[in-house]
Amino acid sequence: MSADVTVATPARAQAAAVRAKEISARELLDLHLERIALRNPRLNAIVSLDEDRARAGAEAADRALASGAEPGPLHGLPFAFKDTHAVAGWRTTYGSPLFAEHVPDTDDLLVERVRAAGAVTIGKTNVPEFAAGSHTFNRVFGTTLNPHDPTRSAGGSSGGAACALAAGMVPLADGSDMGGSLRNPASFCGVVGLRPSWGRVPEWPSANMWETTATGGPMARTVDDLALLLSVLAGPDPRAPHALGDPGSAFGAPVVPAPLTGLRVGLSTDLGGAFAVDRSVRAVVEAAGTALTGAGAAVTGEIPDLTGADECFRTLRAWHFQARFGLQLAVHPTEFKASLAANIRAGESLTGADVAVAYQRRTTLAQRMREYFTDHDVLVLPVSQVPPFPADREFPDTVDGMPMDSYLDWMRSAYLITVTGCPAVSVPFGSTPEGLPVGVQIVARHGADRYLLEVAAAVETLAKSASRMAV
Structure with a gap:
């Protein structure tokens, strides 16, 4: 076993060590199982863990490598899939x-x-019920807790994935994002999460292949590792007609940070008053703006016009939820959490005209963003409007003194970007006075995922520098 490989080693380096036979897949798995045994009983990030099947998978990976088989980019890496992604032969709840x-x-x-x-499958990562909501709890497995403070939320809906990553239980994680489910938990847990351009990561099977608000995507501890997983997830497939045509391999090379000098940045803490923001989150976003300016970026307060984005998202979400879960709710009315049931029922009164208007609004929003990015390279704003909140709440009651009436109200900073179709990444940048992680959200034009990762890598380096200076 290579003494240099630990669970904190970047995923790209772990995979390289397995390929070079510096560490076996079985040994790498044992390292992660030890960490899972240490931290998962308290944090509840990984569910349906099957150590015997995981060891069998690792042994098969080692035999394949010994036989001279060409290893894939994730060969031998332990992997726990989000519990909303079906894995043949594995419990998926x-x-x-x-x-x-x-x-x-x-x-x-x-x-x-x-x-x-x-990759070597080891289990699943915990989710909210049907991935609805940015706090991970359910009646099957319970609540996932924040690895930085187990009294706090790990976010959601990819909360189990983000928690497992931050705690060193897995080197990479998959997730999905409708209203912020890749970005919010990344911010809460201090990792990196990318909502790709719509069409970048195709979905199959799908109840509605024309549904355009949700997407799968990668999570990692570094931007470079994020690109590694995106290279596997991305690329066209004949079963997904709207998939973008770029091959996944376009994202496989190590990420070189983009120059910050002259970078044209639009930065806002609240998109012109579109949502309330906690003071500690606002301070981190402002600090990012100061650091970017100091690094030579041209930072302004110019923002895109996202009028109608809130109504667009809420209509399409309710329409999608009612179509997907309406019949189940009618048959099993007590088997859905109240907030999800209300969201499903909100779709019952929608008319065809309502949905048509939502898509017209989305078309307008996409055009506005296209125009915005003709003279801006990126948009920087909060990922989440609050830092990690107490885990015994379903959602924060207030944000900066403003009441939050539903489990959606405090997620506007993420879901307003969802309906633009643009890629958005959460990058850790600071923390609250209590030491809780806070990320910044960086948005680029549709299709510019590789460029966005290059900018994110530069911001990641800038955040580390700013952290050292603060100390």
Whole structure:
């Protein structure tokens, strides 16, 4: 075993060590299982863990490498899939009592790609019920806690994934994002999460292949590792007609940070009053602006016009939820958490005209963003409007003194970007006075995912420098 490889080693380096036979897949798995045994009982990030099958998978990976088989980019890396992604032969509950014992027969496309890349499946990561909400709890497995402060939320809906990453239980993690489910938990747990351009990570199977608000995507501890996983998840597939045509390999090379000198940045803490923001989050975003300016970027307060984005998102979410879960709710009215049931029922009164207007608004928003990015390179704003809140709450009651009436109200900083179709990444940049992580959200034009990662890598380096100076 290589003494240099630990669970904190970057995923790209872990994979390289396995390929070079400096460490076996079995030994790497044992390192992670030790960490899981140490931290998961308290944090509850990984569910449906199967150590025996994981060890069998690691042994198979070692035999394949010994036989001379060409290893994939994730060969030998332990991997726990989000519990909303079907993994053939593995319990997949979607965080719902209705699927508590569900075992799929086939892999989702995302899972298929990760497995084909050589990852070793170890289990699943915890989610809210049907991935609804940015706090991870359900009646099947309970609540996932923040690795930096176990009294706090790990975010959601990819909260189990973000927590497991931050705690060193896995080197990479997959997730999905409708209203911020890759970005919010990344901010809460101090890791990196990318909501890719719509169409970058195709989905199959899908109840509605024309639905355009949700997407799968990668999470990692560094931007470079994020690119490694994106290279596996991205790329066209004949089963997903709206997939972007760039091959996943376009993201496989190590990420070189973009120059910050002359970078044209629009920065806002609240998108012109579109949402309330906690003071500690506002301070981190402002600090990012100061640091970017100091590094030579041209930072202004110019923001895109996102009028209508709130109504657009809420209409499309309710329409999607009602179509997907309406019949189940009618048959099992007590098997859904109240906030999700209300969101489903909100779709019952929608008309065809309501949905048409939502799509017209989305078309307008996409055009406005296209125009905005003709004279701006990126937009920087909060990921989440609050830092990690107490884990015994479903959602924060207030934000900066403003009441939050539903589990969606405090997520505007993320979901307003969702309906633009643009890629957005959460990068850790600072912390609250209590030491809780806070990320900044960086947005680029649709299709510019590689460029966004290059800017994110530069911001990541800048954040580390700013942290050292603060100390």
